[in-house]
Amino acid sequence: MGLHPRGPGTRRPWRSAVTAATLMTLIAGAAAGCGSDTGDKAAATQAAGAAKDRLAATPALAELVAAAKKEGALDLNWGFDGRDTGKVLTDTFKRAYGLDIKITLTPNQNQPGNAAKLAQEYKAKSPASTDAYLGSPELVLGLGPKRDDVLAKVDWTAFAPWTKGLANNDGSALTFVDLIPGxxxxxxxxxxxxxxxxxxxxxxxxxxxxxxxxxxxxxxxxxxxxxxxxxxxxxxxxxxxxxxxxxxxxxxxxxxxxxxxxxxxxxxxxxxxxxxxxxxxxxxxxxxxxxSTRYAAVPKNARHPNAAKLWVSWLLTPEAQKIVFEHDFADNHRVAGSRTAxxxxxxxxxxxxxxxxxxxxxxxxxxxxxxxxxxxxxxxxxxx
The missing domain is CATH 3.40.190.10 (Periplasmic binding protein-like II)
Incomplete structure (x- = not known):
């Protein structure tokens, strides 16, 4: 029996005797799709309106969108905690910027494994297996300019002024969400x-x-x-x-x-x-x-670096952060409207x-x- 999206505040009975298929779904990090179809559609409409205003006010952002469209694709090895988080985010991202690009999202929560693979690929002068990386502070530090030097230093505010104060101290990554272990x-x-x-x-x-x-x-x-x-x-x-x-x-x-x-x-x-x-x-x-903060970054050897920068910076908009919390129950406490804050x-x-x-x-x-x-x-x- 699969688990299906349910709105915040709804509950389904939990039983200790669960099917093997359900267990595999839960272990894969696909335990739930939160939010709702209506809420997701409203969020997409809001994101498109906000993006239109930002594009009009920031020529560098418009140039980045044009460059991303030319690249035509975005490859992501990422993992989220909600079942539908990745799909809702990527669909809304494309609508926000009017992108007709192919986004390949491979669910993968093995952050250490992804980091090790990126380091190997960069050392071998091969293209990165993911256009953007999601990881812990320790792993991002290991990939950063002080260690393996895999991650690109980016002037994020040049095209995404809303990211002011959200980058790490060398510009190689943006804070994405804050988790609360316990x-x-x-x-x-x-x-x-x-x-x-x-x-x-x-x-x-x-x-x-x-x-x-x-x-x-x-x-x-x-x-x-x-x-x-x-x-x-x-x-x-x-x-x-x-x-x-x-x-x-x-x-x-x-x-x-x-x-x-x-x-x-x-x-x-x-x-x-x-x-x-x-x-x-x-x-x-x-x-x-x-x-514990999770960071998003772009490898120097990304196949689609412009689409990746656009994606990572968009994740820090209030509209994207709202979607993240609705589905994953976590967001970035530094962003206005944060519920984690x-x-x-x-x-x-x-x-x-x-x-x-x-x-x-x-x-x-x-x-x-x-x-x-x-x-x-x-x-x-x-x-x-």
Whole structure:
């Protein structure tokens, strides 16, 4: 049985006994299509009107659109958390700029694998397999001018003035969305008064708590302001994960196989599942609160660089960001109208202090991203 788009606020009953086909759909990150056909059509109309105004006001943008039309195509190896997010975005993008180009969107959430492939292709002087890259701060830094130098430095505001303040400090990438990792749990397995408020409370949960096999985000807790490196090592020795899941395998939490996941990759992923009726929520723990930014960038060896720049910059328009949140439940807190910004503000009112993990944070904390240190954390977590 497939899962179909449903509007925000709607729910479908969740059962622990699900078919193999449904499980595969969920694991692939296609758990839900949120939003609605009516809402998507309205968003497309709004995007077209806004693009018309921007084109009239910015000659450089009009020139970029013309260049993208000449290229005639856009190839993307990208992954989204909602089932229909990519299609709705690419369709709306084409309508916004009046593009009759072929967009090939290959669903792929393997950001490390994509980054490694791009680095190999650039070194071999081969065309990039994707015209635009989507990845974490650590991966974008690795592809950036300070490391493998794969990504093009772009003067984004020259043709997309709305991106002012949205690029990393060397112009090689634009901030795209902000994720909020946390303690994702099954509401039928843990009562509200049993949900941990701190990282130490997680150690006291009396039900099976899973984690990722790659210790996602745990390294960030090793800052001097956080647990510190030694404190983090001691913490992981005391945290006994009951199993290991990928970021998108929250169906195994929803089914009751595990009661929770710590640290999950983003509360928005649980929200996507919850929109389909899965009994999932995410708690943001006061002493271990993190935001993790995802970036979009264009490789120097992109086959269609103009279409790629147009795509990446358009994703930062308020219209595109609205679509992203409607389908993926996450957006960029720096963009006007961001709903993630509202969520962060609510948490901060409750006394939560976030560690903002972005390109600049990663650059400033090389010790947290040292392969030896990260490997040690994985060994402690997995007991290997």
């Amino acid at each position: 303690f994702t749990y099954n509401t039928t397995q843990l009562a509200q008064n049993a949900v941990p408020a701190t990282a130490q409370d997680v150690l006291k949960v009396g039900k099976p708590v899973a984690s990722t096999p790659y210790a996602a985000q745990f390294n960030v807790l090793g800052t001097k302001e956080g647990m510190g490196a030694d404190g983090l090592r001691a913490y992981l020795k005391g945290f006994k994960a009951a199993g290991f899941l990928g970021c998108g395998e929250l169906n195994r939490i929803a089914s009751g196989e595990f009661a929770a996941m710590w640290i999950s990759c983003g509360k928005n992923i649980a929200d996507v599942f919850a929109a389909q009726g899965a009994p999932l929520k995410t708690a943001v723990l006061k002493d271990a609160a993190i935001t 509202g969520q962060l503000a609510e948490y901060e009112k409750q006394g939560v202090k976030f560690t903002r993990v972005d390109y600049e944070f990663t650059l400033a904390h090389p010790e947290l991203y040292n392969p030896k240190f990260k490997g040690e954390l994985v060994s402690l977590l997995t007991n290997k």
